[in-house]
Amino acid sequence: MIAQIAFVLLLATASFFIFKRFQFVKRNILLGRDVQLAGEPSQRWSTMIRVALGQGKMFTRPFAAVMHLILYAGFIIINIEVLEILIDGLFGTHRVFAGIGGLYTFLIATFEVLALLVLVACVVFLVRRNAGSIKRFTMPELKGWPQNDANLILITEILLMTAFLTMNACDYQLNQIIIKDASHTYVSDAAFPISSIWSGVLEGSSQNALHLIERFCWWFHIIGILAFIVYLSYSKHLHIILAFPNTYYSKLQAPGTLNNLQSVTNEVKLMLDPSAQVPPPPDGPQRFGAKDVNDLSWVNLMNAYSCTECGRCTSECPANQTGKLLSPRKIMMDTRDRLEEVGRSMDASGGEWKEDGKSLLRDYITEEELWACTSCNACTEACPININPLDIIIDLRRYLIMEESKSPESITVMFNNIENNGAPWAMSAMDRDQWRNN
């Protein structure tokens, strides 16, 4: 009974923290501007199914893709067991579904095989990430917390799987003792293809000791899972949830398309024809482009929370490959860090947004980074969950140009040429068709 009360309290505490944290993240994302999304829901669903559910974009790098697929499948399938754990915890039962017989044996056996695969994949990822041989894992933006975050996730998963297999190993050993005692087994030995192999280390333990270890692992496993859900909302690991809405809301137009700013369209229409009828801006005058996170769209902000910092974008970026400061991954990490900072300061001042003298532009992302981008879309193509760093780069450039008139000198010259000559070079419009004559 005490165990059941403890379990309910544990569940309630975890749910409270998870709920609070998700509210925080949701509120932060919705600080972004509203956007008009083109395309049909059916297209959006099929993108989500192909890219997020089907992991369609992972397979350009087959090794990582297979390892990731194991973690992904393992995560989803093994968590079916959580349902049983929840019922057992609430009602004080033990392996409540064991009664269904053969299917249960099959399921547990499957979970065991997957658990082993997950364990191996996590160890491989841990070694691979820390060996220093893959450039995208050793870049400056990963120093400190991001690197620790990644390792912590992998180590937690290794511990969770170990607990799961140890718990089963205890049940297997208990089977052996009980068989000798009363020729009775409540879960078939066949359910433990993996844990039975190494359960030998527990051989000779008393029934009490086995019970104790089994209980310890059971509690460790469920506390671990609950703590992990709370933790992932603070971590880059949030992608396991946000990858789905993120792909659903991703851009459906040709990747080369940049949005046309409606606020600018209205002004330009008035400039070309002062008598033109234009609708007033829906939420008052807005900044042109983005200086801070709340100038970006909510999709950009969801992108930032969805990024798992894998670095495929950066490793494909031509600017980064040739030693420039720009890293598309850092653009996303900066956006998220700034958004978290804004969110925390809002919470501290009763939900009100107070100017803190800082902004995404310059305090996080420098002009040098922005001007290194060739808008080639290698980053958006590389992202396994359709995150778009280019949108953010362009919106920050827009702010620099349209609000601050700040650009490299040669870019200003290019603008002037287009304005005066209709071409980016200082060439006379009269000469435009001269190629016909010589």
Added chain:
Amino acid sequence: MSTELKVKTMAECVAAGEVPEVLFWVGCAGSFDDRAKKITKAIARILQHCNVSFAILGQEETCTGDPAKRAGNEFLFQMMAMQNIQILQGYEVKKIVTGCPHCFNTIKNEYPGLGGQFEVLHHTQLINQLMSEGKITIEGGAFKGKKITFHDPCYLGRANGEYEAPRELIRKLDAELVEMKRSKANGLCCGAGGAQMFKEAEQGLKEINVERTEDALATGSEVVAAGCPFCNTMMTDGVKHFEKEQSVQVKDIAELIAEAADL
């Protein structure tokens, strides 16, 4: 190079009571850059040879606004776009072929939102159609058996998903198409996009066009084929950087076709 070019402007066509089917959007590089003008002429020769009824805007054409937009000047972009749309609609243009993937992308994807709906083709797409229809044929052309590699322009490839039209054309030259280690969706930018063409590169360890030219030279090709005047400049500079201009040529696909068909 025997055929004489007879290219009319839309204004000249209107004066003569003609209604051209296709507008050839030349682009700024194709109009003013000496190297790119040769590509423009090659495209015009092919269109003329295939009896495509086409015209240019001539002095009425201006920048699409692409470099302004990508550098963050949305005002300037939309001013250019709206003026261009007005002119195009004034001539009741339905179909446009561009000599540059940047113009192609902008008119195709960004003009519709500002009221300009046109059917837009990149020149490699139109030429590929014309060849498939048998309007232009190549027999034992100048590039038969030669190794040619194709550099995907970002704004044709990744940005608009067109990887095949230029490659089909190279195959039709009876040439050996050799892919670079990074190609199609995985292709590396030449370094000119996003308004980089008009500024110095930011501080780094290497120029992007040099990195890309390494890919191209590693294929051992005699010709680096391009489909964009800016890529053409960047790759030509890259080949010069490695002092390979004697053995490796950088040419637009339109030039290859025009040369092979002896136009």
